[in-house]
Amino acid sequence: MGLQAKAAEHINPYEVALQQYDRAVAYLDLPKGIVEFLRYPKRELTVNFPVRLDNDDIKVFTGYRVHHNTVLGPSKGGIRYAPSVDLDEVRALAMWMTWKCALVNLPYGGAKGGVICDPYQMSEAELERLTRRYATEINLFISPHGDIPAPDMGTNAQTMAWIMDTYSMTMGYSVPAIVTGKPINVGGSQGRTEATGRGVVICMDEVLHRRGYNRPADVRVAVQGFGNVGTYAAKHADELGYCVIAISDVTGGYYNPKGLDIDDVLHYTADSPHHQLAGYPHAEPITNAELLALGCDVLAPCALENQITEENARDIKAFLIVEGANGPTTPEADDILFENGVQIVPDILANAGGVTVSYFEWVQGLQSFFWDVEEVNRQLQRVLIKAFDEVYRTQTQFGVDMRTAAQITAIQRVGGATHTRGIYP
Numbered sequence: 290m291g292l293q294a295k296a297a298e299h300i301n302p303y304e305v306a307l308q309q310y311d312r313a314v315a316y317l318d319l320p321k322g323i324v325e326f327l328r329y330p331k332r333e334l335t336v337n338f339p340v341r342l343d344n345d346d347i348k349v350f351t352g353y354r355v356h357h358n359t360v361l362g363p364s365k366g367g368i369r370y371a372p373s374v375d376l377d378e379v380r381a382l383a384m385w386m387t388w389k390c391a392l393v394n395l396p397y398g399g400a401k402g403g404v405i406c407d408p409y410q411m412s413e414a415e416l417e418r419l420t421r422r423y424a425t426e427i428n429l430f431i432s433p434h435g436d437i438p439a440p441d442m443g444t445n446a447q448t449m450a451w452i453m454d455t456y457s458m459t460m461g462y463s464v465p466a467i468v469t470g471k472p473i474n475v476g477g478s479q480g481r482t483e484a485t486g487r488g489v490v491i492c493m494d495e496v497l498h499r500r501g502y503n504r505p506a507d508v509r510v511a512v513q514g515f516g517n518v519g520t521y522a523a524k525h526a527d528e529l530g531y532c533v534i535a536i537s538d539v540t541g542g543y544y545n546p547k548g549l550d551i552d553d554v555l556h557y558t559a560d561s562p563h564h565q566l567a568g569y570p571h572a573e574p575i576t577n578a579e580l581l582a583l584g585c586d587v588l589a590p591c592a593l594e595n596q597i598t599e600e601n602a603r604d605i606k607a608f609l610i611v612e613g614a615n616g617p618t619t620p621e622a623d624d625i626l627f628e629n630g631v632q633i634v635p636d637i638l639a640n641a642g643g644v645t646v647s648y649f650e651w652v653q654g655l656q657s658f659f660w661d662v663e664e665v666n667r668q669l670q671r672v673l674i675k676a677f678d679e680v681y682r683t684q685t686q687f688g689v690d691m692r693t694a695a696q697i698t699a700i701q702r703v704g705g706a707t708h709t710r711g712i713y714p
């Protein structure tokens with residue numbers, strides 16, 4: 290593990306989320322009590338539960354579900370399976386979900402869940418048992434009108450199908466709207482799997498057009514993370530003619546200054562163990578640290594938190610960062626990048642495509658009326674560009690960076706709605 294990764298481990302994502310919040314809320318004239326209310330998660334659940342492993346041993350796992358805020362509607366947020374999951378990470382991710390949903394004008398609050406486990410070391414059968422038991426343990430907390438989970442790191446459409454089935458078994462009838470990001474054949478939406486990566490590229494494309502870059506082939510893009518978000522970000526960027534010169538995952542990175550053949554990479558990962566890049570033969574191997582510092586125009590961190598810190602922010606050569614991951618840049622790094630003129634499209638805007646199409650899936654599920662992929666993608670583009678315009682306007686109004694502008698826009702909406710609803714009782 291490199292120096293940069295070690296430093297990142299010591300950064301608490303919830304503290305980062307609070308620092309960002311404090312920065313943005315200072316521009317707003319909200320009552321002190323509401324400012325304080327929005328800093329805290331509304332409720333938190335910790336569960337410890339046993340799972341039978343394939344060798345018949347019983348192992349106890351710890352999981353969480355945190356609701357940060359439900360003022361605008363039911364809470365919404367993914368479930369993460371990773372060894373590094375902890376309560377503060379889940380709190381941060383839940384808070385970011387509140388701002389993200391408000392920013393793109395969805396009638397949702399923010400939530401997040403996670404289980405401390407290594408999904409890459411577990412069999413499919415173990416993952417199914419873990420998922421069904423975790424779903425049962427958090428049954429109290431989730432419902433189609435109260436809190437709706439979705440996939441995040443280490444989980445996928447299959448995980449959502451197991452949660453949907455488990456919840457439906459306890460209810461006695463099928464409840465597709467309990468989760469989003471499901472497979473299409475059990476009520477998923479067209480376009481959901483691709484939506485987050487697609488949204489990253491919609492945001493990148495929008496900035497580049499506004500800045501006068503109209504020749505995609507001349508724009509060199511590096512993507513960190515080749516899971517759900519990174520894969521579709523690289524694929525969509527490639528489809529639009531951008532030159533994707535580097536990609537990476539937890540096993541390392543791959544670089545070709547002339548541009549990678551993304552179809553060839555996808556062909557390789559389709560059959561590789563855990564769909565990872567390890568051993569990809571048609572590019573130069575690099576480390577994740579090298580990828581972040583690569584000579585390129587756009588950097589899309591699509592892996593995990595705290596990748597761009599004060600340790601490496603000065604090494605960034607891209608002029609644009611589009612945050613596919615949640616929380617990849619620390620506030621100290623934000624300051625350095627701002628000074629260096631690097632523009633950042635913040636996570637709560639850049640990766641909001643996922644929750645936007647999740648919302649479409651939820652609406653379709655509740656109405657049992659399904660849209661085609663063209664309709665989904667058209668509506669996704671409309672929602673993201675509208676939010677993008679609003680962030681640009683707020684940026685101009687307050688003279689701040691794009692992250693602070695996005696947070697101001699979102700916090701203003703949630704704070705305003707809290708005020709309008711009034712304080713119960």
Ligand code: NAD
Nearest residue numbers: 441442443485514515516517518538539592614615640643
């Ligand atoms: P995923 O599990 O599908 O993929 C994660 C990728 O990151 C994998 O390629 C993994 O190998 C790589 N990775 C893990 N540790 C790494 C490291 N130390 N260095 C480099 N690469 C590493 O997860 P995902 O769903 O693509 O999520 C990625 C990020 O995007 C997360 O921050 C998540 O919260 C965020 N996000 C996901 C969605 C979604 O719809 N899936 C929506 C919004 C935001």
